[in-house]
Amino acid sequence: MHSLEMKVSDVGEFGLINRIQKILPTIRDENVLLGIGDDTAVIKIDENRVQLLTCDIQVEDQHFQLDQISPYQLGRRAMAVNLSDIAAMGGTPRYALISLGIPPSFPLSDFETLIQGMREQLDEFSAHVIGGNLSGTSEKLVIDITLIGEARHNRFLTRSGARVRDRIFVTGTLGASRAGYYLLKKFGLQYPEKFEQLVQSHLQPIPRIELGRQIAATGMATAMIDISDGLASDLNHICQMSGVGAELYQSQIPVIEHSIEIEKITGKSFQDLMLHASEDYELLFTLKKDANINLIKKISTQYNHAITEIGRIATKSEGYHLITQNKEKIPIKPTGWDHFLQ
Amino acid sequence: MHSLEMKVSDVGEFGLINRIQKILPTIRDENVLLGIGDDTAVIKIDENRVQLLTCDIQVEDQHFQLDQISPYQLGRRAMAVNLSDIAAMGGTPRYALISLGIPPSFPLSDFETLIQGMREQLDEFSAHVIGGNLSGTSEKLVIDITLIGEARHNRFLTRSGARVRDRIFVTGTLGASRAGYYLLKKFGLQYPEKFEQLVQSHLQPIPRIELGRQIAATGMATAMIDISDGLASDLNHICQMSGVGAELYQSQIPVIEHSIEIEKITGKSFQDLMLHASEDYELLFTLKKDANINLIKKISTQYNHAITEIGRIATKSEGYHLITQNKEKIPIKPTGWDHFLQ
Numbered sequence: 001m002h003s004l005e006m007k008v009s010d011v012g013e014f015g016l017i018n019r020i021q022k023i024l025p026t027i028r029d030e031n032v033l034l035g036i037g038d039d040t041a042v043i044k045i046d047e048n049r050v051q052l053l054t055c056d057i058q059v060e061d062q063h064f065q066l067d068q069i070s071p072y073q074l075g076r077r078a079m080a081v082n083l084s085d086i087a088a089m090g091g092t093p094r095y096a097l098i099s100l101g102i103p104p105s106f107p108l109s110d111f112e113t114l115i116q117g118m119r120e121q122l123d124e125f126s127a128h129v130i131g132g133n134l135s136g137t138s139e140k141l142v143i144d145i146t147l148i149g150e151a152r153h154n155r156f157l158t159r160s161g162a163r164v165r166d167r168i169f170v171t172g173t174l175g176a177s178r179a180g181y182y183l184l185k186k187f188g189l190q191y192p193e194k195f196e197q198l199v200q201s202h203l204q205p206i207p208r209i210e211l212g213r214q215i216a217a218t219g220m221a222t223a224m225i226d227i228s229d230g231l232a233s234d235l236n237h238i239c240q241m242s243g244v245g246a247e248l249y250q251s252q253i254p255v256i257e258h259s260i261e262i263e264k265i266t267g268k269s270f271q272d273l274m275l276h277a278s279e280d281y282e283l284l285f286t287l288k289k290d291a292n293i294n295l296i297k298k299i300s301t302q303y304n305h306a307i308t309e310i311g312r313i314a315t316k317s318e319g320y321h322l323i324t325q326n327k328e329k330i331p332i333k334p335t336g337w338d339h340f341l342q
Numbered sequence: 343m344h345s346l347e348m349k350v351s352d353v354g355e356f357g358l359i360n361r362i363q364k365i366l367p368t369i370r371d372e373n374v375l376l377g378i379g380d381d382t383a384v385i386k387i388d389e390n391r392v393q394l395l396t397c398d399i400q401v402e403d404q405h406f407q408l409d410q411i412s413p414y415q416l417g418r419r420a421m422a423v424n425l426s427d428i429a430a431m432g433g434t435p436r437y438a439l440i441s442l443g444i445p446p447s448f449p450l451s452d453f454e455t456l457i458q459g460m461r462e463q464l465d466e467f468s469a470h471v472i473g474g475n476l477s478g479t480s481e482k483l484v485i486d487i488t489l490i491g492e493a494r495h496n497r498f499l500t501r502s503g504a505r506v507r508d509r510i511f512v513t514g515t516l517g518a519s520r521a522g523y524y525l526l527k528k529f530g531l532q533y534p535e536k537f538e539q540l541v542q543s544h545l546q547p548i549p550r551i552e553l554g555r556q557i558a559a560t561g562m563a564t565a566m567i568d569i570s571d572g573l574a575s576d577l578n579h580i581c582q583m584s585g586v587g588a589e590l591y592q593s594q595i596p597v598i599e600h601s602i603e604i605e606k607i608t609g610k611s612f613q614d615l616m617l618h619a620s621e622d623y624e625l626l627f628t629l630k631k632d633a634n635i636n637l638i639k640k641i642s643t644q645y646n647h648a649i650t651e652i653g654r655i656a657t658k659s660e661g662y663h664l665i666t667q668n669k670e671k672i673p674i675k676p677t678g679w680d681h682f683l684q
Contacts (some may be wrong), residue, residue, distance in 0.1 A: 003510075005451070006449070006450040007446060007447050007448060007449060007450060008444050008445075008446060008447075008448045008449075008453050009446035009447065010367060010450065010451055011450060013476050016453065016476055017476065019450075019453070019454055020457050020471075020474070021458070023457045023458055023461055023472050024457070024461055024470075025461065025465070025470075027470045027472070029436075029468075029470060032352075032437070032470065032472055035470070035471075035472045035473070036472065036473055036474065040473065041439070041472035041473040043437065043472070045387060045388075046387075046388065052438060053437070053472065053473055053488075053490070054439075054473060055439045055441050055473060055474065055475050056441070056442075056475050056490055057441035057442070057443055057475050057476070057477045057479070057484070057486060057487075059443050059477050059479050059480075059484075061480060062477055062478050062479065062480075063477065069654050078560065094371075095374070095383070095385065097383070097396075097397045097488055098397075099394060099397050099398070099399035099441075099486045100399070101399055101401050101484055102358075103350075104349060104350060104351035105349050105350075105351065106349060106350045107347050107348070107349060107350075108347075108348040108349060108350055108352065108353060108361075109347070109348070111350050111358065111361070112361055114366060115361070115362050116365055117368070119365055119366055119367065123367070126371075128366075128367075128369045128374065128377070129362075129366050129377075129378065129396055130369070130374055130377045130378065130383035130385070130395065131377070131378055131382065131383040131396060131397060131400050132362070132378065132397065133396075133397050133398050133486075134355050134358055134359065134399070135399045135401050135404055136351070136401070136404050136481060137401050137404065137482065137484070138401075138403060138404075138481070139480070139481070140479065140480060142399070142401075142443055142479070142484050142486075144397075144399060144441045144475075144484075144486040146395075146439055146441075146488040148395070148396055150451050155548065162377070162431045185406060187431075213577065256653070271351065277483070285587075
């Protein structure tokens with residue numbers, strides 16, 4: 001009997017979220033503008049402001065390995081990943097609560113630099129740790145951060161606002177973090193120097209807070225998400241929540257540097273990396289079809305960070321496709337990183 | 343060299359919190375009315391309202407054992423423990439974010455009843471899950487809940503308001519949860535029926551939300567905390583934060599039922615249980631010395647739950663003592679439960 005019982009791993013992360021949503025009641029609270037299912041929850045504070053709330057649990061050997069990232073970097077990274085969810089709403093981070101599960105043998109000095117990393121990442125945005133909780137764990141380090149942000153009432157961006165013929169944009173390049181992950185896996189910390197930036201993309205992702213705020217402030221953006229699971233999966237989230245399809249132009253998706261070498265080292269095609277690689281924490285957003293693109297170019301120049309048009313929103317019945325260099329139309333599998341399935 | 347390096351277990355939970363406070367900067371944000379160091383953080387929303395924010399991480403085999411508590415009970419309990427922190431401020435719970443670290447082999451049906459338990463505990467207070475995050479873990483279940491509550495701006499209670507000659511009160515009895523823990527440890531789920539209530543105190547603690555709100559609403563209370571670490575430790579938190587001492591009247595501290603038998607079974611004196619037993623989640627509070635006690639009696643009657651006067655606040659130089667039945671004055675050790683030291 002028992003061996004036939006379904007395990008959580010049989011349904012994966014999204015299957016579990018689905019089940020949670022079925023168990024939880026419909027929220028009857030007019031101040032809850034957005035519950036489970038977006039980058040952050042959204043609570044109305046007053047006529048002008050909303051509060052954004054998100055949490056992210058990260059577990060040793062699932063999300064990070066202590067022999068590949070310093071405690072300081074880990075502290076920054078854990079915080080950055082949460083900040084990125086606030087960025088994806090076009091919000092401003094304000095407060096953090098930190099829960100840590102720590103093995104008793106964890107060095108005290110590492111604990112202190114971990115906290116230092118969190119602090120310095122928050123400092124960049126004048127945000128503060130206002131609470132937390134500690135526990136021992138038997139073996140593995142667990143970091144769970146809740147981040148509270150704020151946005152203007154009529155200016156936060158969700159996953160559900162994309163409309164047919166909207167234009168799709170992405171900030172930065174795609175696949176850098178995953179390439180960095182593979183490089184660390186292959187070389188450890190003795191990776192060739194030329195790959196420094198790729199490794200740093202993995203170890204120290206930059207939450208695109210200012211970009212997110214500026215994109216939201218244009219008033220032309222219709223949906224936004226941060227790329228945590230990978231382009232194919234995260235754009236699919238927008239499509240699902242907006243009730244639309246999409247097509248991506250293969251030739252326009254920004255490729256990481258050293259992509260040929262990375263293909264050889266990792267055995268993954270760079271198309272795979274572009275579409276399915278996780279944890280870049282770049283922003284993916286849609287603009288109204290008649291939007292003034294100069295505003296976006298200005299933001300890109302101001303922050304010295306690429307913003308690239310990579311596709312357009314289609315109808316749901318048109319589906320979800322990649323348009324290749326040869327104008328072939330290939331269905332995109334919306335698979336990304338699943339912390340239960342991989 | 344490495345064996346001499348300090349570990350987190352060398353300084354314990356409070357030592358770590360102390361180090362965190364040294365690393366984090368002074369908060370320069372006039373809306374943060376209270377940061378780390380109380381039951382919840384307190385953020386000003388507007389002239390009338392404050393928001394209360396707290397999180398609590400609970401780890402399998404540290405805080406609970408899956409062979410002694412059902413997934414449904416565990417879900418309720420994990421939520422109750424967080425709700426209790428809102429109760430300790432005199433607040434009303436509103437929203438929860440749930441982070442779960444789950445072993446891949448965890449049964450799906452247990453996952454669902456765990457969530458169901460959380461839901462039903464929140465339902466009692468019309469509070470809602472608005473977000474969360476899931477991860478795999480290698481072995482142990484990890485539950486981290488962030489709870490958001492609300493209170494009137496001038497009516498929330500902290501740990502720092504107790505003044506010399508204030509009267510000290512506690513709700514319910516002390517030591518029941520720990521007695522239940524020892525009973526489960528000794529008998530497993532086959533414990534004698536007469537101990538049912540003690541075991542339930544451990545498995546299903548009741549967050550004293552309404553009591554907390556009513557106590558705060560009297561306007562006579564000066565400080566409040568929930569008893570999570572144990573009376574001696576939690577009253578010491580109030581003393582430390584308020585800059586005062588205290589004396590407790592041994593004869594007045596409410597004793598659990600079956601206390602003689604529990605002494606025999608556990609090998610712990612019931613005085614030890616009263617003073618140092620954790621996780622009762624009852625409320626400990628202080629009243630102004632000239633407070634109208636009838637108001638408190640009324641609350642006790644209305645909610646059919648004991649509220650007992652157990653001591654008085656002293657000056658800091660008078661210290662922290664237990665007054666025995668023979669009028670002896672014994673210093674109280676402010677020790678409680680430390681998830682790193684025990």
